[in-house]
Amino acid sequence: MWQSFVCAMVAAVTLQALNPFRTGNIVLYEVKYTRGWHGFEVVPFIILGILGGFYGTFLIRLNMKVAKWRRSRNASRPILEVVAVAFLSALINFPNIFMRAQNTELVHFLFAECGPGAEDQFGLCNKAGASLGIIALLLAAAVLAFFLASITFGLDVPAGIILPSVAVGALYGRALGIAFKMWQEAFPKAFLFNTCEPDIPCVTPGVYAIVGAASALGGATRMTVSIVVIMFELTGALTYVIPIMIAVMLAKWCGDIFGKRGIYESWIQLNEYPFLDHRDDTTPPDVLSHKVMTTIDDLTVIVAVGHTIGSLQTLLANTPYRGFPVVTETSNPILLGYISRNELSFALKYSAPATNRNMSGDTQVFFAHQPFADPSDTFDLRPWMDQTPMTLNSHTSFLVTLRMFQRLGLRYVLFSNKGILQGLLTKKDMWSLLSGAELREQENIAGNVFRQRNTAEEVGLLEGDEGDSLASPIERRQSL
DSSP states (O other), X not given: OHHHHHHHHHHHHHHHHHOTTSSSOSSTTOOOOSSOOOGGGHHHHHHHHXXXXXHHHHHHHHHHHHHHHHHHOSSOOHHHHHHHHHHHHHHHHTTSHHHHSOHHHHHHHHHOOOOTXXXXXXXXXXXXXXXXXXXXXXXXXXXXXXXXXXXXXXXSSOOOSHHHHHHHHHHHHHHHHHHHHHHHHHSTTSGGGTTSOXXXXXXXXXXXXXXXXXXXXXXXXXXXHHHHHHHHHHHOOGGGHHHHXXXXXXXXXXXXXXXXXXXXHHXXXXXXXXXXXOOSSSXXXXXXXXXXXXEGGGSOOEESSSEEHHHHHHHHHHOOOSEEEEEXXXXXXXXXXXXXXXXXXXXXXXXXXXXXXXXXXXOEEESSOOTTOOTTTEXXXXXXXXXXXXXXXXXXXXXXXXXXXXXXXXXXXXXEETTEEEEEEEHHHHHHHHHHHHHHHHTXXXXXXXXXXXXXXXXXXXXXXXXXXXXOHHHHHHTO
16 A cells, blocks of 8 residues: 555656646646536536436447448458548548547537636637537537547557547537526526526536536446546546536446446457456356356366377367366376466477477376386476366356356366366356346346357357257367
């Protein structure tokens, strides 16, 4: 804790000394508001939260459709695609004054409070700034930026979604703030505005821009606490913690109605990365692990004795698996350990005994203690083998196995019964099972038995009419 404090202090002092933003501030969008917020403004803050949820939902769905369309094309021309999108962006951005500037500069002026001496590049603080024309330009810029963000996120260029979402949220937030300010100035004696002091501006549109930016970011990423902290770090607006929290929570709740995944989780699912999250909304299949594991009959195992360097090199060349269980013998496969592909390859190539560096392919190798073996004529691979791999009983429930993968970050689990190897489950198998369960929940298909599909990402699901038959373990091993 002390080291973290010292590092943070040094970083803050260095940032203040270098002044990279040329503003004298240590945060990018630091704002200083002279006025607080009123209770009646909770209503527009709620509206901004709901808008953020809808923004995130539509952004994710449109972006996923664009990404799937890109992958469905027969020919990929990334350079041409980037040039075309850049040209299209220039054509769309130029007519609108709010889209010509860089996102960082735009967000800075949208967050700023109007006051004497305040810089006003976009004319938001003059009398013409509070008009329907400005509101229309802001909303048009938000809509166009939404479509551009949906298209550009996922291109073969380094680009993110945080700053575009902040800019979109700030645009529609500032528009709502200006509209609310116009309403308050048109009816200053209305019951809703009784708490406003006379001759003092009551509504600050810049606050609405910050709240809108937080809501858009929360709707796109489905994060809560992290978004609030990020907004504090970017702006330093600690006074408005409650409005930001209201908008972020409502954005997440509204977005979760249409889908639990944020933009990053959606891309993880699209790329079929075996990420096992801790969400409780997907019910795992209520089966035992031996119903879904790859059985010993379909595993490629290594026996403790009887192999040579040449046979192991042939095994590595002919199989794509990332690791191999090591057993005593195939007729009585007592589990001795597990050796990964990388460890085995490195050991065979670089780790020959010092007494005999030039071993031939006929050199005997072993994974168990051989008291009469000659070290000059044999190769002991026990140091390269994991002799205590993660092992569970084959009758362990699938839920317990899933929790082990999630909490320990495992890549595989071996199943045994009284020391005899029964099978194996990998992280990819677990992800395939959960993806199939979630798909059937979304389709509202009744029944507890899974049917095997032909798609590679669903290999490992149960099949059959009796509920106790297995999907082809050979196909499942192809996806490991």
